[in-house]
Amino acid sequence: MTLDYDVVVLGAGPVGENVVDRVRAAGLDVAVVEAELVGGECSYWACMPSKSLLRPAIARSEARRVAGLRGHAFHPLDAHDVLAHRDAVVGNWKDDGQAAWVASTGADLYRGHGRLHGPRQVVVEGPEGDRHVLTARHAVAVCTGSRAVLPDLPGLPGAHPWTSREATSSGRVPERLVVVGGGVVGVEMATAWQALGSRVTLLVRGEGLLPRMEPFAGEHVAAALAERGADIRTGVSVAAVVRDGGTGPVTVVLEGGDHVEGDEVLFATGRRPRTEDIGLESVGLEPGSWLSVDDSLRVLGYDWLYAVGDVNRRALLTHQGKYQARIAGAAIAVRATGDGAVDTTPWGPHSATADHAAVPQVVFTDPEAAAVGLTLAAAEATGRRVRAVDLDLTSVAGAELYAQGYAGHARMVVDLERETVVGATFVGPGLGELLHSATVAVTGEVPLARLWHAVPSYPTLSEAWLRLLEAYRDGADPA
Template sequence: MLGAGPVGENVADRVRAAGLSAAIVERELVGGECSYWACMPSKALLRPVIARAEARSVPGLSQSAQGPLDVPAVFARRDYFTSNWKDDGQVAWIDSIGATLYRGHGRLDGKKRVTVTDAEGGEHVLTARHAVAVCTGTTALVPDLPGLADANPWTSRDATSSSTVPGRLVVVGGGVVGVEMATAYQGFGSSVTMLVRGDGLLPRMEPFVGELVADSLTEAGASVRKGVSVASVERDGGTGPVTVVLDNGERIEADEILCATGRSPHTQDIGLDSIGLKPGSWLPVDDSCRVEGSDWLYAVGDVNHRALLTHQGKYQARIAGAAIGARARKVPLLETDRWGAHAATADHDAIPQVVFTDPEVAAVGLTLKEAEAAGHRVRAVDYAMENVSGAGLYADGYRGRARMIVDLDSETLRGVTFVGPGVGEMLHSATIAVAGEVPINRLWHAVPSYPTISEIWLRLLETYRG
């Protein structure tokens, strides 16, 4: 395995469970992006911000939650969840499964060969009997704009690991990283300006999602600018205030600028050219995560561009590990079974995602636009979440919306989206309904407890049936 993030770790675990030996190569910290610069630190930063916002909506508690956050305490808790950027625990786990860790920069060197260069310049040559899995993930994409590189912009790594709060923060981009970090730093006291090139936030989700999140950020004090583009950036010596120049000539001053404009594959310097592939490219794969045109190379997680989410990468790792083990034993793969042990079908039909903003966003499967584009005959069913008793009990002034996409031919769900406080913990019920292709008639018998927000399921089904 090239890469010891959550994906590489899980591939190693599954091939070891299949009785194979496993070597895993990592040039940074074992545990990868998620553990130290993405999922864990970002959610540790966001949790106090969201908890305070929810507390302010509960009479009897709201007065106690009006003050500022103890930001040093928030950062200290974040540091705890990153293990202070030390990977001893993760290394111990790799040892516990009987895999061998090689620290250094791993590069492919022809078929089934990997050369590892360690920090002292020494080299180790590894030869695989069965497979090599590329699990190197992605890196933040910084736009090629005049002056930007010299301005030392923040990327997601800087935003999640910073121990200071800029007085003024410009966030370029309206995707998940952009809205989450805008939520966090606005909550810490920054004056946040979001610059979004498109018409709204979170453009890959249902349109109402971005609208509700934008409204909430604006109410919290952030400035959300849509339909604008950055022309250039100015910053003397890469320190001090930064000036962002828009394409209309407007100038915006800030203390830091965060580029949250997407990700690029971490494949530039891993030896792809030695096996006839283009360095820096995404690696297309089949549903067992084997690289197209190869019988030994796998690409698992973000690097294959199927679903850039940690949990989805770990899911792919379980599929790929099982497939590698089966092929090593010359056991036929269950390729005809869409939901079998060797097919990452959820990548197409049931990807779940939570965006930890205020309000929270939780979605799985296809949006209405995606379902229609795929040729499905569908109907969108909407319901205002504040009309559910459990939502009113959760918080005064609760606002949210739910949508389910019903396939009219099979009467199963193609997708579900929730927006509202606390909806992230509801998502797995929707994921089961979508991945399990549970018929609407059977969902009628899944009785939601009263008075919980989950009663939204009953209201959606009633609305569908009329």
């Protein structure tokens, strides 16, 4: 039996949910297909559980730097309580509430594995052997996200390594945890499990942590992890993994012959799209590939197929995927209803330009690292004439009030021709909440002359903006 809908959405994570919300608001009928849990990776194995594990670690660390609390904040975290709270945050890996939300929109939810079966058609194989054929009158949106990549290493499959999923859902604290990878997942999980009692060894192929941010961000995070006992080794590569019988201690063998032992090993070494088994070959696309899209999130060369969120590789971040979903949903609705024209001009309502110019990200380590826009090196690579303005955050009154012995750093990257901010990076306790002001400045292309009149409250951490502007004025390029 074939069932007809205006739109079929593959994947009911936060990206798919937002596409559903937008097209339903326009009056279109929609089917959404989910093979696992409604709510997706973010709700159950990424953003929500990881931040619930990190919050106690950061709160305790900050309390240790506050007068009157320092002597009371050196007890071990109650790991059982932290893990129980994590379980509650993810609804004990049950999706009743999220599924009820989908139903409340009027969308039809199909549980099972969905595959494209030619243009505008999706076949769903249900968990009980049931089969549904869904036809989309206007659009199919692929919102299937990404999965962790494990390298091809001798012994690794039989060693049962952790990926980000196991790292955020483990029900016990390993005595020794080896983390391979110095990106966001690696440093966040090193922070969380170290605070819960694991002895952490962090193995990084490159020369520093958080390589996509300004170098000072990774340096601050590395110094804090090392101060708390983590063994950080940079410039090393893993050659093999040994774990007899898949249980017991695991040995990570490094190139050159050295080795590290642990009770668990986490590989945080990249992601790939979940497109290997969704029928891409039936419409002339390569299974397992990233899907290239235009700024309305329509797959290049197709007038009916959209790829939203991680699968298009623009920005593998939940908030960016949800932003794309709002854009895509609005574009689908306009094209389907003929209610006006699709506006894909820069900053138009159907154009995902923030994926190019102003992607914000917070790394919830201790200290937090937050960035938006271009690093100095990336800005210089575009050929712009730019200048970096740096600030030691101990000069900000709000920093000392926030925590005694506060350590942090801020940088804004200025386009000297236009005198606008094209990038900003902050590292220090509590600075994640400062990032949106930087995002507004970069996205809005606000001239520095106007930012002078955006007065930060005293004494808050946001006074960093005033100090950055003063530093730019005092050392501005004379040309």
